[in-house]
Amino acid sequence: MLKIILKRVLQIIPILFIVVTLVFGITRVIPGDPAAVMLGPQASADEVMKLRDELGLNDSISKQYGTYMKGLLKGDLGKSYSYSESVGKLIKETFPNTLILASCSIVLALFIGIPLGIISATKQYSIFDYISMIAALIGVSMPIFWLGLMLVLVFSVNLGWLPSMGMGSMDNGIGDVISHLVLPTIALSTIPSATFARITRSSMLESVKQDYVKALRAKGLSERVVIWKHVLKNALPPIITVLGLQISSALSGAILTETIFNWPGMGKLIVDAIGNRDYALVQGAVLFIAVIYVAINLLVDIVYMYINPKVSYDSVKGGS
Structure with a gap:
């Protein structure tokens, strides 16, 4: 297992190198001049050119x-053009806010999606099953x-x-923060909730057909113990894989949510940086998210191998 983990860690290096190179290239073809944006429309051509020299934008791309x-x-990670602060400091200030929003959305999605999937699997082809899966399909498809x-x-x-905007303040009490958190959390948790419901139902239906379930029922165990203690345990690997992907998606998908609700996280930071043509901030923020993304996938692979030691390296690679 250690050898596989080491190999997976080494694979992260070229992935991050590709991400850095692609983001660097993309930022350079975004229409607009960072110096002109910073100085405003009243700036002269000489002032813009001078600032470009100071920022190193007149150097060759290479x-x-x-x-x-x-x-x-x-x-x-460089220095932000628009904030005149280091990119690392800006990420450090905003990422906790994104982490709060993403964590709350994933927790809510787990509390909704997994029980929904389990009940749908145990009541297959019932009215509840049909309604819940239609709702899950709508949830996955909803922008x-x-x-x-x-x-x-x-x-x-x-x-x-x-409230619809901002994060609230602890100075006004915990209720103010929670009230500001409700709407963005619901918006960001919709797709993960639907995904967890669908994958849990599918995995549970596959596990419940196994021979060991018939043996457990023959021993006289209650249906509740069979489903929640034994079947769910064996249905966990696919759910854990999807959990890792949804955590990564929540962190990256928070860009739209934070922009809509004016949530002061990394997503809004990236949107503002793109608007300001802040190359350094865009590059640093995207690279940071990429690192988080691959780290979470690596952790999921490790957990997957731990709960299912028979899994092959090929299947682990395919799950990432």
Whole structure:
């Protein structure tokens, strides 16, 4: 197992190198001049050119890339053009907010999706099964940006029950923070909830058909013990794999949610950086998310191998 883990860790290096190179190239073809954006429309051509020299934007692309890679090797993500602060500091300030939102959405999705999938599997072809799976299909297909806007329209604008913008403040009490968290959490948890419901139902149906389940029932164990203690345990590997993917997707998918609800996290930071043509901040933030993404997938692979030692390296690779 240690050899497989080491091999997986080594595979991360070229993946991150490709991500860095692609993001660097993409930022350079985004229309707009960072210097012109920073100085505003009233700036003269000489002022723009001077700022470009200071930022190193007049250097050749190869030289800019080389300078950026040297900084990365030293652990320096660069300095933000628009905030005049290090990219690492900005990520450190905003990532906890994204982590809070993503964690709450995943926890909510687990509490909704897994029980829903289990009940649907135990009541296969029932009215509940049909309704829950149709709801799951709608949930998977529903765009986050549309759902977010509808939540704001209904619960904030029309009913006035919940705030729609910002994160709230602990100075106003924990209730203020929770009320600001409700709508973005619901929006971000919809797709994971539907995904967990569908994969749990599928995995449970596959496990419940095994011979050991018939043997457990023949021993006189209650259906509740058979389902929740034995069948669910054997149905966990696919669910854990999907859990890792959904955590990664929640962190990256928070970009739209944070933008809609003005949540001060990394997603909004990236959107603002793109608008400001802040190359360094976009590159650093995307690279950080990529590192989190591959780290979570690696952790899922390790957990998968632990709970299912018979799994082959090929299947682990395919699950990532």
